[in-house]
Amino acid sequence: MKLAFIGDSLVSCTNVTLSDTWYDIASRKRGFEVVNNAAGGKLTLVMWGMFNMDVVDEKADGVFICCGMNDILLDDPLSKVKENMAGTFDKAEKTGLDPIFIGLPPLTRIESTEKGWQLPSEFEKHNEVLKEYRQWLKEEANRRKLPILDYEQVLSEGEKAVGHSLFEDGLHPTPEGYRFIAEAFVDLLDKTRKEKA
Template identity: 25%
Template structure:
């Protein structure tokens, strides 16, 4: 797996907002593995937005793997679970046609306003990943204490990670992929 091309498809949390992409979890993955890792995170993107830009931002890069992390903006914009699933499956279908491996990222915890629906989405993703035997990267769990409280020191605003939060995300993905890169 030394010559690997990976595209990280997501929203502001993939991009590295409010910092630069060079401070994101995506950059940590690139530096630590030596892979070609492309940050296709766009602030404000929903799963529908990601599906729309898939041809240019993902398929044109001919990746071996796509890491998909999304759903937070959908929840904040009031998009239904049915529509979220539909857009998610559109993305996966397009990637499957190109025989691109998918790794699913579980969204971070957010404030109470959106967490109820986001937790449903997270569990749907977890079950889908298990059913389809996809790697599931549990970014969510690392942002909670052992007692289940949100580690607020890892957030700037209740949604976006601090620099330390992005480091935690980077370490999580490295732990997940370690068996693959031996």
């Protein structure tokens, strides 16, 4: 099985080496082929526009989609983000891809303001928009009956288990954080395959 991964740096994992990316860890555990066309800074409109090139032309069987963090940090209207994402999900479904996974971005941590990802004065505002966006993604996934990988849930539970932060800069996970995400994705993939069998 070939899986395409599209979206932003939460998918491309630009802050770690390839062997530490969560999708590479998961592919080694389950033997699927990876095509990762995600990129740091990618916006939902760009992802939507490049869908055929990044997924269909790659002859992928399924796709993992996670994007929107950059749009929100740039204060793009949430209505536009939702429109772009819904359009991307539509394309995936019309192409007949199976499985289609939806990634829910995490909330930002205060350290993200120290690293220059957002102003301290905008931290709470952006997280409120992210909360609304995450809820919409959950509802959209439920409506379309698509499995979700919730970064916030996985990382929060991981932090409780290890007793320290799993964020490198308040936005991107550490290598240890990516390992938790990889385990969660493997579990989600196994569950999805079992349900399809």
